[in-house]
Amino acid sequence: MLTLLAYVVLTIFLLGFLSRIIIYARAPAPLKIATTPAPTTLPGVAWRLFTEVVFFNSLFKSDKLAWAGGLAFHGAMAVVLIRHLRYFVDPLPAWVGPLQIFGIVAGIVMAAALAFLLLRRFVFERVKYISSKADHLFLVLLLAIAGSGLLMDFCVRPNIVDIKTRMMSMWSAMTGLPPLNSAGDVIFLLHILLVGLLLVIFPFSKLMHAGGIFFSPTRNQVDNPREKKHVTPWAEP
Amino acid sequence: MADYHVPVVGDDIKTPDLKASTMAHLQPYPATAKHMDPMGFPGERVENWQQKGIEKLGELLKKYRSLQVYLDICVKCGACTDKCHYYLGTQDAHNMPVKRAELMRSVYRRYFTPAGKLFPNLVNATDFDEETLGKWFTYFHQCSQCRRCSVFCPFGIDTAEITMAAREIMNAIGVGHKYSVEIIGKVHQLGNNLGIPKPALKGTLEFLEEEILDTTGHDVRLPLDQEGADVLLVAPSADFFSEPHIQSLMGYAKVFHQAGISFTISSYASEAANFGMFIGSYDQQKKIARRVVEQARALKVKRLVVGECGHAWRVAYAFWNTLNGPLDFLDPRYPAPQHICEFTHDLLGQGALTLDREANDNLRVTFHDSCNVARATRMGPKAGGQFEIPRDLIRASCNHFVDMDEDTIREKTFCCGGGGGLLTDELMDLRIRGVLPRVTALKQVMERDKVNFMALICAICKAQFTKVLPMYGIPMDLVGGVHQLVSNAIQLGAKKGVV
Numbered sequence: 001m002l003t004l005l006a007y008v009v010l011t012i013f014l015l016g017f018l019s020r021i022i023i024y025a026r027a028p029a030p031l032k033i034a035t036t037p038a039p040t041t042l043p044g045v046a047w048r049l050f051t052e053v054v055f056f057n058s059l060f061k062s063d064k065l066a067w068a069g070g071l072a073f074h075g076a077m078a079v080v081l082i083r084h085l086r087y088f089v090d091p092l093p094a095w096v097g098p099l100q101i102f103g104i105v106a107g108i109v110m111a112a113a114l115a116f117l118l119l120r121r122f123v124f125e126r127v128k129y130i131s132s133k134a135d136h137l138f139l140v141l142l143l144a145i146a147g148s149g150l151l152m153d154f155c156v157r158p159n160i161v162d163i164k165t166r167m168m169s170m171w172s173a174m175t176g177l178p179p180l181n182s183a184g185d186v187i188f189l190l191h192i193l194l195v196g197l198l199l200v201i202f203p204f205s206k207l208m209h210a211g212g213i214f215f216s217p218t219r220n221q222v223d224n225p226r227e228k229k230h231v232t233p234w235a236e237p
Numbered sequence: 238m239a240d241y242h243v244p245v246v247g248d249d250i251k252t253p254d255l256k257a258s259t260m261a262h263l264q265p266y267p268a269t270a271k272h273m274d275p276m277g278f279p280g281e282r283v284e285n286w287q288q289k290g291i292e293k294l295g296e297l298l299k300k301y302r303s304l305q306v307y308l309d310i311c312v313k314c315g316a317c318t319d320k321c322h323y324y325l326g327t328q329d330a331h332n333m334p335v336k337r338a339e340l341m342r343s344v345y346r347r348y349f350t351p352a353g354k355l356f357p358n359l360v361n362a363t364d365f366d367e368e369t370l371g372k373w374f375t376y377f378h379q380c381s382q383c384r385r386c387s388v389f390c391p392f393g394i395d396t397a398e399i400t401m402a403a404r405e406i407m408n409a410i411g412v413g414h415k416y417s418v419e420i421i422g423k424v425h426q427l428g429n430n431l432g433i434p435k436p437a438l439k440g441t442l443e444f445l446e447e448e449i450l451d452t453t454g455h456d457v458r459l460p461l462d463q464e465g466a467d468v469l470l471v472a473p474s475a476d477f478f479s480e481p482h483i484q485s486l487m488g489y490a491k492v493f494h495q496a497g498i499s500f501t502i503s504s505y506a507s508e509a510a511n512f513g514m515f516i517g518s519y520d521q522q523k524k525i526a527r528r529v530v531e532q533a534r535a536l537k538v539k540r541l542v543v544g545e546c547g548h549a550w551r552v553a554y555a556f557w558n559t560l561n562g563p564l565d566f567l568d569p570r571y572p573a574p575q576h577i578c579e580f581t582h583d584l585l586g587q588g589a590l591t592l593d594r595e596a597n598d599n600l601r602v603t604f605h606d607s608c609n610v611a612r613a614t615r616m617g618p619k620a621g622g623q624f625e626i627p628r629d630l631i632r633a634s635c636n637h638f639v640d641m642d643e644d645t646i647r648e649k650t651f652c653c654g655g656g657g658g659l660l661t662d663e664l665m666d667l668r669i670r671g672v673l674p675r676v677t678a679l680k681q682v683m684e685r686d687k688v689n690f691m692a693l694i695c696a697i698c699k700a701q702f703t704k705v706l707p708m709y710g711i712p713m714d715l716v717g718g719v720h721q722l723v724s725n726a727i728q729l730g731a732k733k734g735v736v
Contacts, residue, residue, distance in 0.1 A: 062389030212310035
């Protein structure tokens with residue numbers, strides 16, 4: 001059952017994400033609107049986007065606390081996701097094994113950063129003012145995912161070997177329920193359902209910033225409007 | 238005048254506490270049928286305006302990637318909340334860029350996203366109703382499209398794009414802003430924003446020629462509609478009539494004269510400004526800009542040079558080629574179009590001009606980066622040339638130059654408070670408050686470095702500053718163009734022609 005659900009969730013996520021990306025890609029950018037100073041070459045633009053995505057350059061310029069919280073959360077999440085490969089891949093690539101300890105630390109950093117990001121939505125006047133219920137709920141959801149994950153690491157360990165065996169064997173069968181023999185197994189079920197929920201709302205929410213940033217014209221355009229005539233279909237002369 | 242609220246200038250730019258709706262009262266004058274009809278906009282609010290407005294938003298989402306992406310991806314991190322000069326000057330929550338954009342985002346969610354259709358309360362989705370439209374008309378006319386927020390946004394979300402779309406939607410349902418729409422009408426009728434007819438323009442240029450002859454003894458020409466000139470000079474029309482703008486116009490003329498390069502002004506395209514951008518209309522931008530390209534062909538010039546005007550330079554630099562290009566009939570050895578600062582800078586580099594810095598020894602100068610030049614264009618071949626080239630010209634023209642606080646210059650520059658189609662008297666309250674961050678930084682260098690001249694390269698900035706700085710006790714003659722300094726310093730007759 002759970003495996004079937006996982007496939008449904010993944011399908012919604014992938015198709016939803018892809019359809020948003022297609023919408024972004026198809027929408028024309030009729031005019032050159034790069035925020036200058038901007039790179040004058042394509043490799044320059046690639047570097048600009050890289051630094052934005054990996055180091056959050058612009059955010060660093062504007063809000064050091066948001067930058068620190070955001071970077072800590074995203075960076076830690078990346079490590080945690082890599083660590084999670086061990087639950088999905090068989091055989092496990094050799095390089096993932098030693099990452100275990102980093103993964104645990106990253107899990108703690110991720111939860112702490114999320115708690116900070118949530119806190120600032122209640123403490124800082126302006127951020128508080130602009131936050132909606134949905135903004136809080138996203139953070140609560142992520143925090144619950146991270147929290148349930150850490151809980152399994154430190155308090156109530158589910159029988160993960162058993163779960164993995166049964167899940168992988170169900171990969172084709174798609175029937176049956178995951179084992180619910182202990183508190184750990186229940187937390188595991190909660191963990192995976194919350195992740196499913198996150199993935200389902202992902203394409204229909206602000207979480208699309210993950211793909212959208214690559215389509216931001218102020219960041220992804222080459223600053224060469226005089227050198228090269230920029231033409232888009234609906235705006236042809 | 239007396240009833241305007243002039244904020245107290247602090248020692249430093251501080252982010253003020255939030256207050257709801259301090260500027261909710263301030264709406265611009267609505268356009269009437271007289272202004273709207275010639276643009277092809279409905280003369281009054283259309284009957285089914287809600288439906289039409291939502292349809293227009295849907296149409297724009299398909300036409301502008303910026304709008305689609307920027308309405309989707311804001312995570313409300315809050316990084317922009319202290320970046321807008323109008324927020325810093327008014328404390329009004331809706332003048333935080335994220336809240337301004339939220340006015341459109343909440344409507345977008347309601348009609349275009351599943352969450353907004355199903356759970357409007359949870360995600361802050363609102364109907365496009367009377368109250369919302371009222372807020373749109375108010376707060377999308379309290380954005381000067383300066384793009385400072387886009388510099389600081391982790392995704393580059395550009396509120397100017399959202400403001401432009403909002404104004405386009407409002408125009409489509411017959412809710413226009415008189416100032417911008419009326420001015421566009423004048424361009425189509427008379428060739429310029431100020432509505433100067435050809436005889437008056439001719440008279441002014443002749444008067445200026447006499448003026449230069451009287452003060453310098455040199456016969457510097459300001460030709461009008463002269464076929465076969467090397468350069469078509471397209472200046473903001475304020476350069477023909479307003480102080481201190483006119484000082485820069487004389488500066489351009491002296492540079493052309495000294496370099497021995499012939500130029501002409503066109504009466505048909507006597508305007509570099511393009512208010513089509515302010516109202517978000519691609520068609521109007523194109524139509525207004527077409528006058529320039531048509532004249533460049535008709536007058537058989539080899540080069541196009543644009544005068545000191547911020548948004549005009551954005552339209553010229555970033556959009557002309559797309560809108561009416563290619564400009565391949567011009568001399569390929571020069572950028573097309575070229576900014577007057579690039580033009581003068583090149584000549585200076587070639588040794589064609591002699592500037593006497595001592596002529597400006599009475600001045601201690603700082604430079605105000607105008608937003609559209611700083612954040613939407615370039616000068617010269619290198620990124621950031623738009624900051625260095627004007628500063629080079631200033632340093633070559635005077636002995637005392639100092640920059641303002643680094644958080645208020647270059648790409649972090651603060652708007653003058655009057656850009657984006659807001660340079661109109663009924664918005665004076667907003668303009669006075671919006672200039673506060675710039676005034677704060679200016680007062681710092683006035684006190685510390687005894688600065689008594691702020692050079693800049695934008696007609697709107699010049700008009701705005703000369704009007705609002707006196708309210709802060711700063712004399713209006715503290716403001717002037719970069720080419721006003723060049724005009725003072727240039728040595729006529731010492732050397733002539735390009736080497």
